[in-house]
Amino acid sequence: MPIQAVLFDLDNTLVNRKKAFQNYAERFVDEFVLVVGSRNRVQVVEYIIQADRDGYRKKRELYEELLTQFTMKNPVTADTLVDYWFAEFFKHTVVMDGALELLEQLRSKEIKLGLITNGSVHSQNSKIDQVKI
Incomplete structure (x- = not known):
């Protein structure tokens, strides 16, 4: 599968x-x-x-x-x-080395992506917005 x-x-x-x-x-x-x-x-x-x-x-x-x-x-x-x-x-906030490339590769294969985190919504959304992932 x-x-x-x-x-x-x-x-x-x-x-x-x-x-x-x-x-x-x-x-x-x-x-x-x-x-x-x-x-x-x-x-x-x-x-x-x-x-x-x-x-x-x-x-x-x-x-x-x-x-x-x-x-x-x-x-x-x-x-x-x-x-x-x-x-x-x-x-x-800085992106981990290779993270953007990995995400793009997964997207190009139409693999669904999800995010699990224990941080607050405000904190995590601010980081995501900052690095545009």
């Missing part, structure tokens, strides 16, 4: 969430964090990446921790940082 449909996950299958979050974390540090003392920019970015727990951490909890760990350039609240996340993260 020929393949009739293929289901995909979104994060770290069709889109490279790890790369997207690294890009976002770098932008976040440049925008908000005053890098001083023994921690350099690379260390701060790596701390944020680890603290995010690959997206499974609640955003409010993450940003409350970051406010206690780092000096910010200007006074901000966790709410401000959560709002920044929802406004900015999805702009950093």
